[in-house]
Amino acid sequence: NRHLISAGDLAKDDALLILDTAEELARVTERSIKKLPTLRGRTVVNLFFEDSTRTRISFEAAAKRLSADVINFSAKGSSVSKGESLKDTALTLEAMGADAVVIRHSASGAPHRLATWVRGSVVNAGDGTHEHPTQALLDAFSMRRRLGGLEGRKVTIVGDVLHSRVARSNVLLLHTLGAEVTLVAPPTLVPVSVGTWPCEVSYDLDAVLPKSDVVMMLRVQKERMNAAYFPSEREYSRRYGLDRDRFAKMPDDAIVMHPGPMNRGMEIAAEVADSARSTIVEQVANGVTIRMAVLYLLLGGESA
Ligand code: CP
Numbered sequence: 001n002r003h004l005i006s007a008g009d010l011a012k013d014d015a016l017l018i019l020d021t022a023e024e025l026a027r028v029t030e031r032s033i034k035k036l037p038t039l040r041g042r043t044v045v046n047l048f049f050e051d052s053t054r055t056r057i058s059f060e061a062a063a064k065r066l067s068a069d070v071i072n073f074s075a076k077g078s079s080v081s082k083g084e085s086l087k088d089t090a091l092t093l094e095a096m097g098a099d100a101v102v103i104r105h106s107a108s109g110a111p112h113r114l115a116t117w118v119r120g121s122v123v124n125a126g127d128g129t130h131e132h133p134t135q136a137l138l139d140a141f142s143m144r145r146r147l148g149g150l151e152g153r154k155v156t157i158v159g160d161v162l163h164s165r166v167a168r169s170n171v172l173l174l175h176t177l178g179a180e181v182t183l184v185a186p187p188t189l190v191p192v193s194v195g196t197w198p199c200e201v202s203y204d205l206d207a208v209l210p211k212s213d214v215v216m217m218l219r220v221q222k223e224r225m226n227a228a229y230f231p232s233e234r235e236y237s238r239r240y241g242l243d244r245d246r247f248a249k250m251p252d253d254a255i256v257m258h259p260g261p262m263n264r265g266m267e268i269a270a271e272v273a274d275s276a277r278s279t280i281v282e283q284v285a286n287g288v289t290i291r292m293a294v295l296y297l298l299l300g301g302e303s304a
Pocket residue numbers: 051052053054055056126135259260261
């Protein structure tokens with residue numbers, strides 16, 4: 001594949017190749033080799049139309065650790081404010097020599113469109129409520145490192161599924177990798193299309209927790225929320241928040257995940273987020289490694 005747009009485009013062998021390459025890169029960089037020459041002379045453009053901390057910085061760190069040149073573009077402060085279109089913005093950046101464009105955009109489908117306009121590789125860094133494939137890859141990598149394997153593992157994804165590109169990408173990738181996924185959410189925050197997703201749906205978090213190897217909490221996306229979908233923060237937290245009592249219902253060796261940014265005290269209690277069984281900080285570190293693997297596999301072959 002020349003692009004990475006959907007986790008659903010990855011066959012099991014593709015996904016395992018990315019995870020195994022990341023494992024190899026982690027071994028190399030853990031031996032304190034900070035920078036590899038692999039992508040010297042290549043240019044990666046980070047094209048961010050929506051805010052990001054983890055994804056933008058980790059793609060930048062990943063590209064730099066592979067010796068690529070990095071151009072960071074954010075819509076704020078650019079000619080997008082004068083009405084320049086995505087296509088013209090992309091063609092402008094390509095004229096400056098982009099071998100890969102990493103795009104985050106509020107419109108679902110923007111990376112797919114972009115791939116028809118530019119010659120370089122397109123990597124989806126989150127498009128609207130659609131997908132966030134490198135998040136799913138770093139989550140699978142984090143699970144594999146903690147649990148040893150994904151085949152038959154029970155992964156529970158909890159919260160604002162309706163607005164979550166992380167949930168969709170995780171369901172698709174985890175299914176490919178042989179895990180069993182259950183989504184838990186208020187009925188108003190379950191997408192109507194969920195019947196076609198390869199997972200189970202439950203509305204009873206307390207019943208699902210004791211059977212989970214992984215509990216992944218999602219951020220409540222207040223910025224995309226219609227008030228009609230959402231009870232109150234207190235009611236949400238009471239029914240779907242991972243507090244100390246619910247955490248105690250999980251098996252002793254089960255792990256807690258969150259893609260970040262977190263609403264501490266709402267979907268997850270601070271003491272759960274900071275516990276030894278939380279992988280939240282590891283997920284961020286693994287994000288750099290996974291993005292190195294993705295850039296390496298997309299660009300590392302032939303020279304420009
Ligand atoms: N998990 C994630 O995508 O975080 P950012 O929005 O900070 O990139």
